[in-house]
Amino acid sequence: xxxxxxxxxxxxxxxxxxxxxxxxxxxxxxxxxxxxxxxxxxxxxxxxxxxxxxxxxxxxxxxxxxxxxxxxxxxxxxxxxxxxxxxxxxxxxxxxxxxxxxxxxxxxxxxxxxxxxxxxxxxxxxxxxxxxxxxxxxxxxxxxxxxxxxxxxxxxxxxxxxxxxxxxxxxxxxxxxxxxxxxxxxxxxxxxxxxxxxxxxxxxxxxxxxxxxxxxxxxxxxxxxxxxx
Ligand SMILES: C[S@@+](CC[C@H](N)C(=O)[O-])C[C@H]1O[C@@H](n2cnc3c(N)ncnc32)[C@H](O)[C@@H]1O
Numbered sequence: 001x002x003x004x005x006x007x008x009x010x011x012x013x014x015x016x017x018x019x020x021x022x023x024x025x026x027x028x029x030x031x032x033x034x035x036x037x038x039x040x041x042x043x044x045x046x047x048x049x050x051x052x053x054x055x056x057x058x059x060x061x062x063x064x065x066x067x068x069x070x071x072x073x074x075x076x077x078x079x080x081x082x083x084x085x086x087x088x089x090x091x092x093x094x095x096x097x098x099x100x101x102x103x104x105x106x107x108x109x110x111x112x113x114x115x116x117x118x119x120x121x122x123x124x125x126x127x128x129x130x131x132x133x134x135x136x137x138x139x140x141x142x143x144x145x146x147x148x149x150x151x152x153x154x155x156x157x158x159x160x161x162x163x164x165x166x167x168x169x170x171x172x173x174x175x176x177x178x179x180x181x182x183x184x185x186x187x188x189x190x191x192x193x194x195x196x197x198x199x200x201x202x203x204x205x206x207x208x209x210x211x212x213x214x215x216x217x218x219x220x221x222x223x224x225x226x227x228x229x
Contacts, residue, residue: 002125003095003140011094020065020104025162029064031216035108037192038071040215045190045223046156048072049079056086059154059182061143061170062161063092065104066118070111073134080133088136089150091143098123144175153184159191164198173201180205183226194220 012029015021020029031037043049046058058072069088076086096104098119105115114131121129127138139146143161157179161170169175171193179189191198194211199222202209207224214221 001127001140003127003138012096012100014103020100022162025166027162027166029104030067033216034067035071035110037215038068041192041221042068042158042160042190043071043075045212045221046158046188048156049075051155051188052076052079053155054084057152057154058086058088058156058158059150059179060088060090060158060160061175061179062159063090063095063138064160065096065101066090066115066122067105067108067111068158068160069136070105070108070114070118073114073131074111077133083133085133085135087154088134089139089152089154090137091139091141091146091150093140093142095138095140142169144169144172147175147178147182150182153182153187155184155187157183157187157189159189159193159198164193164195168197171195171198171201173204176201177205180207180226185226187226188224189226190221190223192218192221194218194222198222 011023012020013023060068072088073086102119117131118129127140129136139150161167164171189202189207199209202224206226206228208227209222209224211220211222
């Protein structure tokens with residue numbers, strides 16, 4: 001599939017603090033310390049890099065600027081010195097143009113090289129991208145519908161939709177149950193949110209969850225392990 005970004009720029013804007021924000025959800029894509037936030041919430045929340053193993057597959061809801069992917073690939077390349085490939089599948093309703101992604105991630109020099117490698121393909125509209133050590137797929141559309149098309153099982157999930165207050169669709173029970181079904185036994189999940197709805201839906205889907213310290217101003221976040229899938 002080839003993406004067309006022509007009219008996809010109106011759903012985001014730069015706020016007064018030069019942070020990328022969604023017009024519809026009025027929410028930011030990541031905090032000022034985005035890379036440290038991604039490290040704390042999604043990597044450490046899923047015990048990455050300690051859990052990495054051959055054939056590791058990450059699933060993500062909400063690709064946004066791809067920051068989580070770029071950090072995960074950086075850690076994978078540091079962990080794995082051979083040609084082993086990290087698989088990464090991300091679900092996104094509104095893929096961002098490369099120029100927006102580039103501007104949003106400019107302040108993170110540690111991922112600049114990977115970002116440019118990736119954008120060479122992304123800017124051609126490619127949704128399946130192979131780089132050295134990476135096999136990536138973007139599944140475009142509403143995750144509630146596209147998750148049905150996904151028939152593989154992942155080692156862990158990054159749940160990175162906008163806040164459940166404004167974007168409850170990304171956290172609803174039916175979708176979360178489908179995620180559990182698409183998780184390997186003992187697989188994990190992590191999210192910045194500790195909302196009751198998120199905790200309940202994850203528990204009911206078979207994840208044993210743990211509320212741990214959140215990043216920055218966020219008191220708590222949630223991580224879980226599939227124990228009843
Ligand atoms: C908080 S942002 C993701 C941040 C991202 N991980 C990053 O590194 O920039 C949430 C993303 O979820 C996407 N999204 C919201 N609702 C969705 C849905 N129903 N299906 C798929 N993607 C959705 C938004 O378009 C947005 O890109």
